[in-house]
Amino acid sequence: MQFMVVMRRRSERFTDEDFKALVAEEQAEARKLYMEGLLRQIWYRGDTGGGVLLLEADDLDAARAAINRLPFVERDMLELTEFMPLKPFGGFGLR
Template sequence: MQFLVLSRRRTEQFSDADFDLLVPDEAAQARHLYKIGFTRQIWHRGDRPGACQIVEARDESEVRKKLATLPLAKAAMLDFEIIPLKPYAGFISL
C-alpha cells in the first residue's frame, strides 16, 4: 500500500543550527529508506521547511515505525501527516 507523507520541521521550537547538526545523518537515513524500497519518491516542500514523500508499507503502523528511524523524528523535530492512497478509479476501464 502506498502513503503520502508530509513532514514539517518544528521551526517554532528548534533553530536552523539545531537542524543543521542532524541533516547529514537525516540524509543518510533517507537514502537507506529509499534503498530498501520504503521511500518511492521524495521532495523538499516548497511551502514550508519539510519534505513530501510517497512511501510503500503494509499499513500505517509500518510507516510510522520506519519514519521513526529518521534522526529528526527521533529528536522530535518533525511533525508528520500520513495519508493512505487508493488507486485512481478513472483508470479502471483502460
C-alpha cells in the same frame, strides 16, 4: 500500500543550526529507507520548512515505523501534519 506523509519543521523549537547538524544523518537514513523499498519519493515543501514523502509499506504500522527511523522525527524536530494511506485511482481503466 502507499502512504503520503507531510511534515513541517518545528522551527519555533529548533534553529537552522540544529537541523544542519543532523542533515548528513537524516540523508543517510533516507537513503537506507529508499534502498529497502520503503521510501519511494521525497520532496521539500515550497511553502515552509519540511518535506513530503511517499512511502510503500505493508500497513500503517510499518509506514510509521519507517518514518520514525529518521533522525529529525526521532528527535521530534518535525511535526507530521498528514499521514494518509493512498488508494489507486481507477479512472484510467477501461469501462
